[in-house]
Amino acid sequence: MMHHSQVKMNSPDSARDVSIKQEAEDVSIKQEAEDVSIKQEAEDQPHLNVLHMVVCKEEVSPEQERSPRLLQEEPEPPHIKEEQEELKKEQEELLQRPEEPVGSTLTLLAVKGEEENYDDEEEHISSHCSEIEVELESDTEVTEDSDDWEETSGDDDDERRDKTFSDSGSLKKHQHVHTGEKSFNCEHCDKSFSQSGNLKQHLRVHTGEKPFQCKHCDKSFSQSSALKTHLRVHTGEKPFQCKHCDKSFSESSSLKKHQYVHTGEKPFQCKHCDKFFRDSSILKTHLRVHTGEKPFQCKHCDKRSSLAGNLKKHQSVHTGVKPFHCKHCDKSFSQSDELKKHQHVHTGQKPFQCKHCDKSFTCTSGLKTHQSFHTGVKPFHCKHCDKSFSQSCHLKTHHRIFHTGEKPFQCKHCNKIFTALSSLKTHQSVHTGKKPFQCKHCDKSFSELGNLKSHIRVHTGEKPFHCKHCDKSFRISSLLKTHLRDHTGEKPFQCKHCDKSFSHSSALKTHLRVHTGEKPFQCKHCDKSFCRSSHLKTHIHVHTGEKPFQCKHCDKSFSESRSLKTHQYVHTGEKPFQCKHCDKSFTASSSLKTHLRVHTGEKPFQFLTGQ
Incomplete structure (x- = not known):
């Protein structure tokens, strides 16, 4: 030591210097x-x-x-x-202390x-x-003879020797990384931690404690790192830059997820099917398709949803809140994506292109529905009958019309109720008189965009819906659907007053007026009324003298299309109405009806005495 x-020394003389210096060396x-x-x-x-x-x-x-x-x-x-x-x-x-791990x-x-x-x-x-x-x-690089050092030396310890610590406690904590020891156990669950600080943070999950308060809003957090990340919402800071594009993110985890877009990597696989996902949260949501889990319950009714976003959309039905307003018209929407889709109506933008034909659509759902015409896929099956549908909404509407009779959509202006929301919307235009969709070829306006599109085909002559049984085509899909029943013989609409059935609902509705005597279509020139609008239209030609249907073989004109059709048989020689009792045929159904009385002996016209 x-x-x-x-x-303190006095100044030595020169004679003693050598001697003193020698002693200092010793x-x-x-x-x-x-x-x-x-x-x-x-x-x-x-x-x-x-x-x-x-x-x-x-x-x-x-x-x-x-x-x-x-x-x-x-x-x-x-x-x-x-x-x-x-x-x-x-x-x-x-x-004398026990041997400790080598640092x-x-x-x-x-x-x-x-x-x-x-x-x-x-x-x-x-x-x-x-x-x-x-x-x-x-000097202390241990030799090969040192058994104690050999136990902890090697390639793995090359990395360990890089780290140094200011005290033995920090070293001891660090060594848990290598040993895997987790001596701090949570008393509320089965989790363990290598450091007391980590346990302390974890306990806040159970206690709900959130000591880190945001100074800009009323949010609190259980960890300071979470607060730090949240503050970027207020500052707008996005320090994590994508190296493939110019996007930046406020969290490193968001950047990591985004990079899968560039790499195409989908590391999260569904164990029930062969689907892969970029994000674990999307996989978690997807799994509910297999499990049927619907954890999100509406507080106003008994409806449940597998997605929080879907529940939020549904709740707008109860609240009526529509915070997203269109700047081009007076429509409002409960969801921002619905507004975005609607704006395509004004801009004319149709970003979703069909790969089978040249048609484009304003939204993905429209494209998906259209593609079912090409593929023929109808995944939604009715459990009451053998019908299938390409969209779930069509299946729901079918259930209400044919099986349950449910009419959940009520008009707020009158007491009418409807099976489909689209029917209610169409009806409401009767009260409001609004027809915002104007035809650019004529002066007609419509309350719905779909009706305008169908009408424009009158001008263009387009008939995109083709019958697979014959060569007929139609402007709208509903007409094709009705026409197909002519081939199948299906008549799903049954009259409750007689045994007649009809292939479409409008025919049943018209027929019911025979029983009720209702004639809602009134002529403005005389006091006659009609049960059909087409009959009124034909009758008005009596007053106007108009004969719009011209024969292409001669100069005759007719006020009704059926009269023209009957007249054309004179030129063609066709007699489509065949008597089932003999071999006679007729050009008009009325002539056949009269002829049948010869076989039946019917004499409906009685002669009165004195006349």
Whole structure:
């Protein structure tokens, strides 16, 4: 050990300088021998991770160089001797401790800092510690004979030796990374943690504690990192930049998900089917298709949904809130995506192109519905009959019309109820008189865009709906649907007053007027009324003298299309109405009806006496 003493010397004469210098060298040699002894002791104890010992070379002052004898002869102060004895005891206790894992650096610190009484000396000691520490690090590279070192050395420990710690507690915490030890257990669940701080954060999940408050809004968070991320909502900061495009994100996790768009990677696979997903949350939502889980319950009715977004849309039915307003017209919507779709009506934009034909659509749902015409796929099956549909909404409407009779859509202006929302919307135009969709070819207006589209085909002559049984085509799909019943013979609309059935609902509705006597179509020129609008239209030609149906074979014209059709048989010689009792045929159904009385003997016209 070194002696801490200060000796005042008088200026020596030149004759003694050589002798004094020689004695100083002898002291230096003795000190070096003592240093080697301490270093040897360190090599003998490689398992010590941190020995609080610092071997420091003390600089010899000029006065001490000149007076080595006085330096040796002067006795040590009693308090220094006592402290050295205490230090020696502490060293012995450290050597007797159980073996600890080898750290990244073997550091020897040999002097306990004399903090209270020797502040100046502590600074002096610390200025030389680094020299000896570096020297010891190079000297303590353990040889092949060291069994203790071999257990923890190798390629894996090359990385460990890179890390250093200021205290043994930090090193101990770090070593849990390598050992996998998790000694801090949650009392509320079965989770364990390697550090008490992590357990403390986890406990807030159970307690609901959120100590980190946002200064910009009323949100709170259980972790400071979550608050830090949230603050970017207010600052607009997006520090995570995509290297493939110019998009930036406020969270690293969002960037990671976005990068799958560029790489095409879909790491999350469904265990029930062969679908893959870019995001675990999307997979979680998809799994509800298989499990049937619908965790989101409407608080106003008993409807449940598998998606929170769908529930939110549904609730607007109860609240009536429509916060998204169209800037081109007076329509409002409950969802922003609905507004976006609607705006395509004004812009004319149709970004969704059919790959089978040249048709485009304003929304993906329109394209999906259209593609079913090409594929013929009808995945929605009625459980009451053998009908299938390409859309779930069509199946629902079918259930209401044919099986349940449910009419959930009520007009707020009158007491009429409807099976389909589209029917209600069409009806409401009767009350409002609004017809915002104007035909550019004529002066007609319509309350619905679909009706306008169908009408425009009158001008263009387009008939995109083709019958697969014959060569007929139609402007609208409903007409094709009705026509197909001529081939199938299906008549699903049954009269409740008689045994007649009809292939479409409008024919049943017209027929019912025979039983009720209702004639809602009134002629404005006379007092006649009709049960059909077509009959009224034909009758008006009596007043106007108009005969719009011209024969292409002669100069005759007719007020009704059926009269023209009957007349054309004169030119063609066709007699389509065949008597089932004989071989006679007729050009008109009325002529056949009259002829049949010959076979039946019917005489409906009675002769009255006196007339």
